[in-house]
Amino acid sequence: MKRIAFPPALVFILVLFSASAAFGQVQTRIRAIEASNVGLGIDPSLRDVHRELGSLFSFTSYRLLRDETLNLLPNQTVLIQGHHPGRFMEVTLVGIRRNVATLRIRVIRERVVILDTAVRLFPGRTVLIGGPRRGEAVVIFAVSARF
Amino acid sequence: MKNSCSSVSRLLGKYFDQEVNEKEKLLIEGHLQGCTTCREALRSMEELKALLKGPVEEAVQKEDFPWVWQKIEKEIRLQKRLTWWQSLHSWLDVSGLFRRRVWVPAAATLVVLLLITAQFIFKRTPSYAGASVVEYLDSPTCNVLVYQSEEPKVTVIWLFEGTEQGATPS
Numbered sequence: 101m102k103r104i105a106f107p108p109a110l111v112f113i114l115v116l117f118s119a120s121a122a123f124g125q126v127q128t129r130i131r132a133i134e135a136s137n138v139g140l141g142i143d144p145s146l147r148d149v150h151r152e153l154g155s156l157f158s159f160t161s162y163r164l165l166r167d168e169t170l171n172l173l174p175n176q177t178v179l180i181q182g183h184h185p186g187r188f189m190e191v192t193l194v195g196i197r198r199n200v201a202t203l204r205i206r207v208i209r210e211r212v213v214i215l216d217t218a219v220r221l222f223p224g225r226t227v228l229i230g231g232p233r234r235g236e237a238v239v240i241f242a243v244s245a246r247f
Numbered sequence: 248m249k250n251s252c253s254s255v256s257r258l259l260g261k262y263f264d265q266e267v268n269e270k271e272k273l274l275i276e277g278h279l280q281g282c283t284t285c286r287e288a289l290r291s292m293e294e295l296k297a298l299l300k301g302p303v304e305e306a307v308q309k310e311d312f313p314w315v316w317q318k319i320e321k322e323i324r325l326q327k328r329l330t331w332w333q334s335l336h337s338w339l340d341v342s343g344l345f346r347r348r349v350w351v352p353a354a355a356t357l358v359v360l361l362l363i364t365a366q367f368i369f370k371r372t373p374s375y376a377g378a379s380v381v382e383y384l385d386s387p388t389c390n391v392l393v394y395q396s397e398e399p400k401v402t403v404i405w406l407f408e409g410t411e412q413g414a415t416p417s
Contacts, residue, residue, distance in 0.1 A: 152399045202382060207406070214389055215406055218382035224400050227380060231389070231406030 125171040126193055126201045127246040128221075130180060132166040135159040135230070136237030149242055152226060157240075165239070172203075182239070186210045187232065189241060199223050201245045207232065221245040251278055255285055263292045 133146060135153070139161040142150050146162055153162055170178050172193035180189040190206040200220050207215040207229065219227045221244065230240035255278045261267045262275045279286050329337070380402040381393055390407040 152401045155399065156394075156396070156401065156403060212388060214408070215384075215386045215391065215404070217384040217404060219402065219404075220380050220382055222380075222400075225380060225402065226400065227402045227404065229404045229406070231408050233408050 125173055126196055128170045128172050128191065128193070128201070128203065129242075129244050129246070130166075130168045130170065130189070130191065131164060131242040132168075132180075132182075133240045133242060134161075134163045134165050134234060134237045135240050136161050136163075138236050149226065152228075153240075156228070157230075159238075161237075182232070184234065191243075194218060199247050201247070203243065203245075205229065205243065219243070223247055252282055252285060255279075255282070256288060259285060259288055259292070263289065263296075 131146075131149075133143075133149075133153070135157060137158075137160050141160075142153075142162045143164040145164045145167070146153070150162075153159070166180075168180060170191065172178065172191070174193055174195060177190060177192040180191065182188050187207075187209050190204075190208060192204040194202040194204050196202070200222055202218060202220050204218045205215070206213050206217075209232070214232075215229070217229075221227065223245075225244070227243045228240050229243065230238055232239045255275055258267060258271055258275055262272065267275065275285075279289065380395055381404065384391060384393065384404065386406065392403070392405040392407070394403040394405070396402070
């Protein structure tokens, strides 16, 4: 009986596995980086984006504030608290088709949406959302997805 | 008594062949003591058996069984002497395995496994060069700059929040 039950159970598990792959999660990495012209140097944990940051911005110092890896399901919204009270980022996985994940990102300041955007993330593509001020520095959010 | 006689006569054949159980045996033997018809029927069966037994035993005694066995053993020896090709063929023969039903779910499992792995093996990575990353963008309070670079693969969305003091992209 056990021997007969094993293959259908295996098929069932594989079907579930393929279904989860089809409607699965998207691993989204969001890094909050503080960029400023105060001081010199780059956070060792930002070495992988050092070239991108250096070629796009003229800041002298980059410091990692937060590194979040989110496993987003379709239509799932995640709130990321900012470093100032009343500031946060809202990330929603709108959809995924082949190797393209569409994310809706809203940056909220004092209950006011200051940025509402939808971005398509391809493999190897990073979206940098920058500008919110933090004292002398600015905050840059580096958003990427893994498929 | 009549009823008993008819039911016993149905069992009489089994009783003669010693195939009845203990209960039936007692019933029949009790009935035979008082029923001449059934006793006669049983005696007829015994006579018939004796009539057949004699010629059969006579025929068996005449038959040369050792010679038959020798013939069978010779056939077995002949069958055992296979050529190297026949030996190899019988050794490689796996057709017996396919007769088992267990191979049906096993084959189904293999097909599902192949379908899943094929997705990863033959997965094509389309080229996204030049594809628009920003689908839509809205900011009611700030000016926004969008810059898309292919090398490195980065898209920048920059919010101009109030007075900027050097905090702008180069």
